[in-house]
Amino acid sequence: MSRKELYLKVKEAATKLGVFKDLEIAIDRILVEEYEEPMGPTPFPSITELRNWDFKLLNRYRPFYMPFCDLCCLCTFGKCDLTQGKRGACGLDMAAQQSRIVLLACCIGAATHIGHARHLVEHLIERYGRDHPIDAGEGVDIEAPVTRLVTGIRPRTLKDLEIVLDYLENQVTHLLSCTHTGQEGSSIDFESKVLHAGMIDQVGMEIADIAQISVYNFPKADPNAPLVELGAGVVDKSKPVILVIGHNVPPAVEIANYLMNNDLMGEVEVAGLCCTAHDLTRYTPKAKIIGPISWQLRFIRSGLPDVIVVDEQCVRTNLIFEAKKIKAPFIATSEKNCQGLRDRSRDPVDEIVADLVNGRETGVLILNPEKVGEVAVRAALKVAPRRAKFKVIPDVKDVIEGAKKCRKCRECIRACPNNLPVMQAVNEAANGNLAPLAQLYENCIGCARCESACQADLPLHSYIVKAAEKRFKEEKFKMRSGRGAVKDTEIRTVGQPIVFGEIPGVIAFVGCANYANGGKEVAEMVDEFAKRRYIIVTSGCAAMTAAMYKDEEGKTVYEKYSGDFDASGVLNVGSCVSNPHIAGAAIKIARIFAKRNLRANYEEIADYILNRIGAVGVAWGAMSQKAASIASGFWRLGVPVIVGPHGSKYRRMLLGRKDKPEDWYVYNARTGEKVYVGPAPEHLFYVAETKEEAMVEIAKLCMRPNDTTKGRAIKLTHYIDLHKKLYGSIPDDIHLFVRTKADIPLTMKDEILAYLKEKGWKETMIPDPTLLPRLIREKVE
Amino acid sequence: MSRKELYLKVKEAATKLGVFKDLEIAIDRILVEEYEEPMGPTPFPSITELRNWDFKLLNRYRPFYMPFCDLCCLCTFGKCDLTQGKRGACGLDMAAQQSRIVLLACCIGAATHIGHARHLVEHLIERYGRDHPIDAGEGVDIEAPVTRLVTGIRPRTLKDLEIVLDYLENQVTHLLSCTHTGQEGSSIDFESKVLHAGMIDQVGMEIADIAQISVYNFPKADPNAPLVELGAGVVDKSKPVILVIGHNVPPAVEIANYLMNNDLMGEVEVAGLCCTAHDLTRYTPKAKIIGPISWQLRFIRSGLPDVIVVDEQCVRTNLIFEAKKIKAPFIATSEKNCQGLRDRSRDPVDEIVADLVNGRETGVLILNPEKVGEVAVRAALKVAPRRAKFKVIPDVKDVIEGAKKCRKCRECIRACPNNLPVMQAVNEAANGNLAPLAQLYENCIGCARCESACQADLPLHSYIVKAAEKRFKEEKFKMRSGRGAVKDTEIRTVGQPIVFGEIPGVIAFVGCANYANGGKEVAEMVDEFAKRRYIIVTSGCAAMTAAMYKDEEGKTVYEKYSGDFDASGVLNVGSCVSNPHIAGAAIKIARIFAKRNLRANYEEIADYILNRIGAVGVAWGAMSQKAASIASGFWRLGVPVIVGPHGSKYRRMLLGRKDKPEDWYVYNARTGEKVYVGPAPEHLFYVAETKEEAMVEIAKLCMRPNDTTKGRAIKLTHYIDLHKKLYGSIPDDIHLFVRTKADIPLTMKDEILAYLKEKGWKETMIPDPTLLPRLIREKVE
């Protein structure tokens, strides 16, 4: 319990009982209103309070470190060489250092979401009042499952969120301090802290999203959230275009408000990149989405934006220079991203607009969202005719001429994260053949490292965009806008089929766009598993990527599948901060279907999810520190996460060993007996080398000890079927997942029985599984 | 202004007015009691609120980046090559990346102090009640100058500190989030955030120290704080020895309490390393200090400790293995440093003691300080006779035999941070000559990297300690224990001579023991400047180092000089968290001597200090992230900091350019005129290559625009005298510091006049200096 002991001396306080002067109040603990559930064992847990649970997980899913650097450079004793068992000047070894860096990343990620939530809540309170109710939507009684689970608080209005934020900031501070030189020395304890960081990150995100859903009236747990337009081709070039980029939506909302209030909504296009785009379309479906983070440069260089407004997170840090190149005024709007610009927050709008329009300032910092709204729109209206969509994407002729200057130094390839054959494509272009350049488009993440490295100073990324211009300009897709939470009523319907395994799994495609082989793989995976009646949940850049491919009928997955939380549903929950709705759905299954107490009852619920809910997260292009903390929030809850190849750079996996039977025992809650349940789920954090591997692994990781035989048979069917299709053989570990003959998929019965016989398989029992001795109802012995 | 809007629903609140049930209180802002001073312009400043002030500083003291690595490895787009203008996949360039890493370090540092303060305050409230008054000592009315300056709050009791901590945690979270991929892109804005981190760090430290001073009754602003014993030789080997290491003193205090309550104080030795040692001797002068951080290994390996108790920060992360080697039970006591140990906090003391004594557990985690006290003492009493001071320092014979196995691979030298000729010394030892090994002792920081690298697996650090055994065992010194704050009354006496420059400067020797040429240099500098009538303030490891050398009469600087805040005083303020007493003294000069409003009036006070108070910080062995944030707290206040050679690894300096006259104009507050005042102080963050350079620079950096002619003459005397002595010549920039002829030191008049003539020097005026236009009393024009 966080000892949140408040003492107030208040000069004057207005209460329902009257106005008090010089009131002194001492309060042992803030109990924000009791509600139906009794308080669980771990409200506001400290950084060690759930350590026992973490150790259970880490004892089974052991960290495998892949150091991304042989050194530590974090203090002036360093750099220290930590290769092969050497210790640093502070005594640290490599395992501890790697886990420390993971903790640092997760602290950054959690701090980013929590800071985001804090700024958002402060802004909303200032503008809409502290009594604005929290309302996640009709049919959603459990409005904040993660917050309730972690803190024991049930937030009713915006002001309640502040108490939770105090706690989160406190925990971030403690966690971060653990990375100081000469603190933690055990990698396992660092990992436990990583899990804690992930948990509070989930709370922070939830706070942010329920606040904005409630106040901005985003779709509220709405399976039929509107389809919105996505792609570079959806922008109406004839109009002034305001581009918003980032994650913290108030400035973008105020742009929309200004347009609406001034009847300009049809006159100006507002298009977005990254999560701000998600959240803006949740606010108004008239806004458009360009695409994920990797579309920043290509869209700006295309010259379409007339004004660029950035807020925070995942914004290219040199956009101010890119904006300048296309002569578009640049507006920074966040304390966290000031870009060295003059703070014009207190200046009159007229002056700012004039300065931007006539180029006296190429960019400004405005920390007041309302003012941003007005300045952006007015500047766009004035600047658009002058700019005439001035672009910096070269003509074909320029590409060919430029390409001839290539020195064949290969630096572009060596700089490219995806090792794309840029030089070869450039050399073909020199001969007039732009097709190879165009081919790079799909796998190019738009990072421009090739350009930065180019010995001939060629704008290589622009070359690629030019070569793929047709495709780029025709990018037009539909995505269902972020629906927010899963309804309690939906949970009631699918809780049982999920827990019993009859809906084979819930798969969340989340995170960034740092794809190793293009985003198409994401869309393909979504389609495949939706087809197989899994429930697909998406968010963030991945949600957009999934929308960027069409089937033969020209439909995106959002058009093809419903937005229901049910078999074959493809649900976009929203932006990155909407991720807790995914965790929340799992938590709510435990509460609503299984009637577990969820309030401040973290261990029990996580144990429930780990053993019963076949959920898997896939962050195929995970890039950021936020993605790291989001993943760890899932781990602590018992949800495995798969990342794409670049995810190996997170430098640590959490891997199970199916060849060690001793790792896969659980208690049977009915009897207290220890029961072997097989490696389900086998891993907690896992990088897949290929899409094919990921797909097989997803199917496998959906299995849970609690699956009924029918459920297990369905899950095995998908696992074996995918394995056959993609690996050309049946898996060699089926015997670990078949518990009784009834688990065997009927259609494969003979084949599998033969295989099982060969392996000397024996039937095992299906327990009421738990890792927590305290949940054993009757002890044997 | 931090919009700290609290809303409470309280089930039951006991107030002076009675007991209320279901009380609801909405409070716009917590105003903890008005006090005499009016609220200034920037209470609870946000991360951009003091940006203008920062930009003024950074415009004069420009960052010079010395990248410690050519890469960025902070996200999975990376690693990115940032050499020579290349940008990372997120658009970042090298300057921004280096400043980002500095921000990260300062966030870690600040979080560490703030987390420390939070845990301490929570513990003290739990044990001593929330109404325990804050009492910094007699004659100290301004009990928390930094807190008042930054937040506008005047803390009366422990509970008031919690409100400040909420703010600090909030700011740390925001600052940390700025280091996320795709946030800030401007190095100057990163630097502004670094300064903010430093500022809140100062508040955090102050909270921690005033809390512990108040509750534990540490010396309260006491110039005559007792002399305590320091050195490996002061420990009574005939007794059981408990060694405490770290920074957060409650477990150590509870060890002392248990000894006192059980009449064992004479039976058991309690000795400490690092700041816990400082604070423990502030609690009881009977405790002993071994030395700074770098003494950890040598003392443990000597076998003297019977039980080792670690708390947090700067604790070697592998001590559990070192403890095991000498068979001493190990007790971890902090959430932040759990070392993978079993949490025994809730187990009975008898069991824990038994497990430790009979070796069933080599170490335990106990998160309850009282329990630590009892377990440590009882285990020490039982274990001591069995251990018989079992040591792992080898015999001379073993050293010689071992040395013969050397493969002459040089890895030890190449691993040594100080490039010490370990191999050569080992090779001499093989011939029976241990003198060269002994010679390494002084410059060895005890990091054991040589051992870790040794191809022959030789315990090289132990060899050095053995060779220097006589010296090591005879280390016995006296240090004045931490006095805490400077009295307001002392300020009243010295305010004027300091501001007018007649006391030539206040020099703070602070920070860690990562010395490039041994600690002796610190002691020498302290002595030299104390002799010259500067006021010397010390803290942390530096305070200990200063005590570890004796003059011809066998006196340490603490015995030689008084503990008064006055010319020639040498004041140990205490541990690292006592540093704000140094900043506080400067702040109090502005308040008490100059009657400036200090409440929430940061810019004006910093401007005052920058222009008027000749204070310099010297962190000769600065190592940690905390040291980084401590330094930046001083910078924002206008106090320059010099670090020793290893400080270059902080990878960024803040340097003035005296050759650019335009940088050195201030406003004359009387008239609004801009006046050239010379490069005073010339730099804000500076690494000196040698002690000699540091000494000359210290003298120079003490000059301030506001110096009276008498004051300036005195300061110039020291500067020129030291330059002549150490550089063999008069400085070539005197003309920049002589404003009128009256500034010229009398004794050097002719020489300097001749020099000035040669330089074409002209008289300038002495203004009432400020960088803040709003402080101009009457505008010219």
Next chain:
Amino acid sequence: MKRAESWQTAEIPGPKKALTPKTPETIALFIKRAKRPLIVAGSECIKLEVNGERYIDYIIKIAKTGNIPVVATAHTVKSFLEKGIREIFSMSAMEVADRLRDPEWKGFDGKGQYDLVLFAGMKYYFEWLILSGLKHFAPHLKTVSLDKYYQPHASWSFPNLPDKEWRETLLKIAEKLKT
């Protein structure tokens, strides 16, 4: 392009870096001397072409002549099977790496941990990280990268080779293993 530098510019390794064998023979010799060698064949084996042949074909040659067991990672096994290779193990890269670092692991045949592991055909950075993991945490192993590009965390790796030289190297290794 310099030799013995990471192929991807920013993948700067620390103090300990792979040795570059003087000749293909050196690698063949290492393999011959190994008691329990293993080839780990990644998914790029089926994508990369050298002189019209796929990397996987060279791997198969080396495995056959050297009589070295092969584990195919990801879905690579499918291509082996399609080529009629039955003596093939299948396991994900992460799982193989995780087992390789465990000195107690008994190998695919239950006969004990391997002593020399040859890596072939993974994404550059992905292999880089796996080899780093093994360099630090599997001191009982020697690792070799058969790839075209220098892999600094292996025990031995070729420098960045032109296609032709790489092909010849692979062929020569296969050949030398015969004799």
Next chain:
Amino acid sequence: MKRAESWQTAEIPGPKKALTPKTPETIALFIKRAKRPLIVAGSECIKLEVNGERYIDYIIKIAKTGNIPVVATAHTVKSFLEKGIREIFSMSAMEVADRLRDPEWKGFDGKGQYDLVLFAGMKYYFEWLILSGLKHFAPHLKTVSLDKYYQPHASWSFPNLPDKEWRETLLKIAEKLKT
């Protein structure tokens, strides 16, 4: 000890590393070609001995024969003065470095920025960091380390040399500058 590796094991530099001149003559040639060379002499110059002579004496030789201005950092100037050298500038290492990165700086003689800067005799890591600062932020400069140990952030640096070879190199540079 390998050549062209950082002397302190952990000081791993990034993609761009100093070239090692084939012979001392190469360096002499660079110096001769430079329009505005400068020697920065650090405080280790007065500590380090080579063959009974101090490093500072070699620096003085090179400066004299090459007619190169010298700035002594820290208190090093004292030793120069004591040796009767009057043609010596004195400035702290940080200040020199900070000015060297400024393309507008006019140099000690007011005639403009230098184009080739020879570093000598600072603590290894300290020089490492200064050279890194210049590598990244002073593209207008070429830098040379005259030290015994490889300084990877210079434009050119010797590999880690044995004392004797280092001494000969320094002498040869001085000699070649004469002609």
